[in-house]
Amino acid sequence: MRKEKVRKIFLSLLLGFCLVFVLSARFSFPQEKSSDIEEMKKTAPKVFIDCGICDIDHIRTEITFVNYVRDRKEADVHVLVTSLRTGAQGREYTLAFIGQNRFEGIDDTHKYFTESTDTEDEIREGMAKALKVGLMSYVAKTPIASRIRLSYSDVVEETASEDKWNYWVFTISGDGQLSGEESYKSKSLSGSFNASRVTPDLKISLSLYGSHYQENFDYDSTSLESTQDSLSLGGLVVKSISDHWSYGAYFDSGSSTFENIKFGLTFQPALEYNLFPYSQSTRRQLRFLYKIGFDSVRYREETIYYKMKETLWEQSLSITFDIKEKWGSISTTLSGSHYFHDVSFYRLTLFNILNIQVVKGLNFFAFGGGSRIHDQFSLVKGDISLDEVLLKRTQLATGYDYFGAVGLSFTFGSIFTNVVNPRFGSHGYGGMQIIID
């Protein structure tokens, strides 16, 4: 039986590979004599698009006068795209064009803005347009330039309307989800309201969020219902002092079944120093954020410290270092906090992300974090059921937590990624993509 299986696998594999090679050989014959344009295409700039949020297939379909490569080291132009949220809840994309190889030293930076109401199609159209415009000065240095038509239509300038909202933006949203099968059902509901006003001098944001989550298991004679609710109201105000300094305050209030909190209130004035100018934030930052304030909490059930409510003062410092360059990115946050009434109640957290490409084709990423936890005031005194543990419905006593991931990939072979072939669907085949926001 087993032998037969092995033979079957072997035969199918052999058949598969034969088919592959016969077909590939059949289609890899050199094409007929190249014409001028084919020669021009061969010398067109090689571009590496370093953008996790872009619709790459759309870019490849829209911009066909350059060659796309999968490895940054092969590229003549490395386009590094980073983004930040704008005051209007849209995005500001920064396109850094980094010249390499034959364009060594020729760098450029362009910006592209989206609005929160733009659809996916509008966003990708705009991005392709911004890329095209930015690539022009590189393309102009190669023969394919002669085959590009650039036109300009001088339409009447639309009059800029007064901003009657004075930079305020509001969002109301609601979400509902349902899923299930015979023995398992879940549903969730959430709603939120956000108001914000962002100017270079002052940032204000306020948000109200509520959610309800419920799961039902029904198996044999066991039936189980598990719910989790939370409600919160939060706010942040930040005033700019200089290119490096800011001050402000955080405000949070809410309840959570997970944390055994009936109602909690936190108010923390804060001060921040950034070693790099804030204007470089998407590429590099080293921020020191200090907060001091109080937590006032009312618990759902009595805690292991025999409390039903308490008000505690604490201070915290967090240090964030981010850098994104053409070789990859590093992002680290170290934060520590302690309570004043008893300094032995503290928490230390480290969070780190690393994503680098040093050698051609070799990609390495690692991310991880851990906490030393000595401040679980809200733990419930009573017993916890097995299902609460397995479903992670309640906070458990712990002195630490950690997570981590390491990955390595090596790619070799053809460097070009010009082709878009959507036939039989475009399933993901291996590979991993990490987007850090």
Place this chain on the structure above:
Amino acid sequence: MMKKNLLCGVLTFICLFLPAYAQTPSKGSAIQNGKPIVFFDWEGADFDLLKNTINFVDYAERADEAQINIQVTTREAESGNTEYTVSFIGQGDYEGDNDELKYSAAEDKPEIEKQKELAGLIKMSLMRYVGKTPISDRVSITFLDKVEPTDVEDKWNFWVFSLSADTFFSGEESYKSGMLNGSLSANRVTPELKIRMSFSAYIDDSRFKFEDQVIKSDSDSQTLSGLVVKSISEHWSVGGFFSATSSTYSNVKLALNPAPAIEYNAFPYSESTTHQLRFLYRLNYKSVRYREETIYEKTYENLWQQSLEIAFEVKKKWGTASASLDGSHYFHNFGKNRIRISGELSLRLFKGLDLNIYGRYSRIRDQLSLPREGLSVEEVLLRQKQLATSYQYSMSVGLSYTFGSLKSKVVNPRFGTGGRSISITM
């Protein structure tokens, strides 16, 4: 106590920032408001030709009035060609933003032709500056030719190979988990033929400590898969899938599944990023060996199955919509079948109001691999093994309305952007 704190907090919050709020944000620099101003330092230039070709800049009379100073020099090369060097020097708002262009024109080319071509290149190079002004919206760039994406010199003949390994672990005192994943792949994608092959293996292990007991949960799977698709026309493709899998979740020790397939797309494939309506038919042969005896008292079986998938996708200015319907049945017993329907819609109802709907429903009559032995409570709660069911559904609806100052382009990264998230797609 709490109320007093709340009031005090809110008041401080307001007082602290009241004076600041009254200030209006600074205006953008002059550069944002119109066409770049250029000055040409070019002996013998035909200015009428230049102004006709490059109509999106203002021409300055003096170098110091310009934002971009363009210097053109010529030189006779040994070959007899005329070599032009164009230097773009940014001034004022464009200080430090410089570029250089070289152009070599054949000796016998008429002067007017040389200048025309050079003006065309200067026009393109100026996009470097125009891209930083609002007028870049009114520029349109078109490539006059249709080229094959495979017009490149590639010694690997479009083959790409990749090896990867990754691991993820997490834990606290009463809970630990770890995952290990490895894969190999070989791909070759050209417009005529798509070949994908991969092997991946996955192990997952977690432990819960509860009172005095430790609950362990493991699962692992290995998959070898392949796909070959040959393009027949803009609408038709043929090919085949192959997979060999092993999985603890679905009680499968080894399943072999070769499947020839054919696909028809009602829209041309070249428009796939905008819209597609694909009909994919597969004829599956499945040879399966189970880990535990199934509810049908089988430890292995060989079966034929056919399936049809209809997928529709459209991405337009107003939003994105997709829907798919897929059905399959076994030949030995037509009652063993499955139908799945799903749809997704992301729609801008009007400026500011977005609607997102997602739904999926499956009617399941083909769970051939269910083990005969029952499952433990832990296996159920941790969703470690598949359960008997005749349906599965999931849906979500989201509505969001944004209003206010929607044109603001201000970014302010102070105090961070509100937490950080990592999303990983595999």
